[in-house]
Amino acid sequence: MRTGALIVAALLLLAGCTADGTDDGGPVTLRFQSLAWQEESVQANKDLVEEWNATHSDVKVDYVQGSWSSVHDQLLTSFEGGEAPDIIHDASDDLADFAHGGYLADLTGLLPARLTSDIPQRSWRTTTFGDGVYGVPFLQEPRVLVANATWLKRSGVRIPTPEHPWSWPEFRNITRQLSGDGEYGVAWPLKEPVSATLNLSLSAGGRLFHRGADGKVTVRFEAGDEVVPRTIHDQVDTDHSASPTTLGSGGSDTLPGFFGGRYAMVPLGFSYRQQIVQQAPKGFDWQVLPAPAGADGLAQGVSPQTLSVAEDSPHKEEAAAFIDFLLRPGNMVRLALGDWMLPTGTQALADPALHTAKDGWATGTALAEHLRPAPAQAVRGYAEWKDKVATPAFQEYYSGAIGLSELRERLEKDGNLVLARYQR
Amino acid sequence: MRTRPGARAGQYAALLGYLVFLALPFLWLLSVAFKPARELGSLHPTWIPEHPTLGNFRQAFDEQPLLHAAFNSLLAAVSAAVIAVVLATPMAYVMARRPTRLARAASGWVVVSQAFPFVLVIIPLFLVLKNLRLIDSVPGLVMVYVVWALPFALWMLVGYVRAVPVELEEAAAIDGAGRLRTLVSVTAPLLAPGIVATGLFAFVTAWNEFFFALVLLKTPEKQTLPVVLTHFIGTEGVADLGPLAAAAFLATLPSLAVFAVVQRRITGGMLAGAVKS
Numbered sequence: 250m251r252t253g254a255l256i257v258a259a260l261l262l263l264a265g266c267t268a269d270g271t272d273d274g275g276p277v278t279l280r281f282q283s284l285a286w287q288e289e290s291v292q293a294n295k296d297l298v299e300e301w302n303a304t305h306s307d308v309k310v311d312y313v314q315g316s317w318s319s320v321h322d323q324l325l326t327s328f329e330g331g332e333a334p335d336i337i338h339d340a341s342d343d344l345a346d347f348a349h350g351g352y353l354a355d356l357t358g359l360l361p362a363r364l365t366s367d368i369p370q371r372s373w374r375t376t377t378f379g380d381g382v383y384g385v386p387f388l389q390e391p392r393v394l395v396a397n398a399t400w401l402k403r404s405g406v407r408i409p410t411p412e413h414p415w416s417w418p419e420f421r422n423i424t425r426q427l428s429g430d431g432e433y434g435v436a437w438p439l440k441e442p443v444s445a446t447l448n449l450s451l452s453a454g455g456r457l458f459h460r461g462a463d464g465k466v467t468v469r470f471e472a473g474d475e476v477v478p479r480t481i482h483d484q485v486d487t488d489h490s491a492s493p494t495t496l497g498s499g500g501s502d503t504l505p506g507f508f509g510g511r512y513a514m515v516p517l518g519f520s521y522r523q524q525i526v527q528q529a530p531k532g533f534d535w536q537v538l539p540a541p542a543g544a545d546g547l548a549q550g551v552s553p554q555t556l557s558v559a560e561d562s563p564h565k566e567e568a569a570a571f572i573d574f575l576l577r578p579g580n581m582v583r584l585a586l587g588d589w590m591l592p593t594g595t596q597a598l599a600d601p602a603l604h605t606a607k608d609g610w611a612t613g614t615a616l617a618e619h620l621r622p623a624p625a626q627a628v629r630g631y632a633e634w635k636d637k638v639a640t641p642a643f644q645e646y647y648s649g650a651i652g653l654s655e656l657r658e659r660l661e662k663d664g665n666l667v668l669a670r671y672q673r
Numbered sequence: 674m675r676t677r678p679g680a681r682a683g684q685y686a687a688l689l690g691y692l693v694f695l696a697l698p699f700l701w702l703l704s705v706a707f708k709p710a711r712e713l714g715s716l717h718p719t720w721i722p723e724h725p726t727l728g729n730f731r732q733a734f735d736e737q738p739l740l741h742a743a744f745n746s747l748l749a750a751v752s753a754a755v756i757a758v759v760l761a762t763p764m765a766y767v768m769a770r771r772p773t774r775l776a777r778a779a780s781g782w783v784v785v786s787q788a789f790p791f792v793l794v795i796i797p798l799f800l801v802l803k804n805l806r807l808i809d810s811v812p813g814l815v816m817v818y819v820v821w822a823l824p825f826a827l828w829m830l831v832g833y834v835r836a837v838p839v840e841l842e843e844a845a846a847i848d849g850a851g852r853l854r855t856l857v858s859v860t861a862p863l864l865a866p867g868i869v870a871t872g873l874f875a876f877v878t879a880w881n882e883f884f885f886a887l888v889l890l891k892t893p894e895k896q897t898l899p900v901v902l903t904h905f906i907g908t909e910g911v912a913d914l915g916p917l918a919a920a921a922f923l924a925t926l927p928s929l930a931v932f933a934v935v936q937r938r939i940t941g942g943m944l945a946g947a948v949k950s
Binding site: 280286287288291311312313314316317318319322323326327329331332334340441500501504505506508509511518520521524527528529530531 | 903
């Protein structure tokens, strides 16, 4: 049947079917593909589109619903076929390939100074490839510890704050203190161990990827890179203070055990709070704690959500104007609240709605200044390195199957072979 | 042939076990669809929701245009099934009854083509449909589904045609029936179960198909049910589980209904004439 499709395709192409591609005049119509998926977030996006359309008779925006689970393939096909949406919602770690492929417009010069100066440089670095800026980073989420507040209070351990976070050794001690009788101090959901480990390792000065003077990247697993993996490994295999069964789980899978009093803490993305609010049993008292800090404080890597403009769009200026509208401070706050995430914009971040103690907003907001581009952001070959080398190596290390030296050797030796192929 | 009672009981037990195994995911989906959010987060999940709710269904319908998407899916799947069967039946007859070298090569190619990945054809297909201005249209999607289902439908039907004894057609010819009359009155009724099974295959394939629909349909009002279901899934695989289960449960119903309606036709047709009365 695939063959049939190819034959039909070839015949129709030979038949010379062509589109005229003419513009029929009238108001400009832009297609905005959004990946918003939570009820409040979808509503906020649709409301903003409506508000734009009500005040801009010359530029109409059509809201198109996209999906996180398949956005890369869907966009790639649309780019290749010249049918990409004008305004594209995605994550910054997905942009490098599209930017290098020439599918995204360089936004330099298209965005107003208000927006460029409002978003910190560290966030812009997540969407800057070479000399161009290929997306506007607008939402991000730190990894936090979601804790059973009653359990922590009862145990008498020091409760960390963004000003006085736990160190990694202190965190290990506390999880040991909280464990026993089938209960664990922490449950690490490490279905995707690489990004979690690398992003948290920034706090301990881990970099893993080192760019040389020739621009080529190599993997070096140094002292700073060891801290987070060693802590997790020791919690699971030495102290038995971390549940071994959740190592292969996603964040949502750990929630029943967390609500059931099996784990005192679960490291999760900030936006998981929405699920916790929905699913937590009545009376369950939970709180958000900052992730432990190391030599570099609370630093951690993130891949923000972004808005880009398609290179093929004939209306780049209008698209940039819509992005500017969508990301005005008040609107950015609406989008952030809808997605339970943090805005990148400085003015939006100052909004009182994001500083309430309720649902841990204030703790998360306090972490915003420590967020950095994920270490692997612009490393070509990262996806293959992650899938073929790093994921199995970390999984084996965390489960106790291999030691730290073998982990290092595999990440460096096998990893550099993979990266070298992409950098010839 | 008589079966010993013990063996019969074993057969029934095995059959029951198999049915339970098949039904488990569906029953769990049903259970989740009726559970409130707090029960979904329970460490001790129950099969029967303790506080059953229609809230998930309400939320699913509020958030996404499920009925519209179901209509689009139904339109695409039924159209694809009908067109594929109408095209495949005469082709299959010719391939089975006139086995030329070309027909044999075509059969082989059909088998090999099953190994080709979707991504191999999606971009050329996208370009063709774009030139035909059939991107973002259900007819364009139907065209793709027909092309996609046709070889396998053909393969299935060739087998069914071969199973019809050629002697029956020869007997009809001797009795004076022309080729068309033979086809309509003798071959077609015997082929009916095969045609129904093939149509069912094409329907279910199109009903469940996700990737082409995702890539080819842009406008929310034209999207099919599998595409709309993914809108309940967020970053890092986080899902709005209750509404997703409710919507997924609804999405399985048409397939089940079609099976329920036609399964008697399939088995009835297969057994027709098997026993001389």
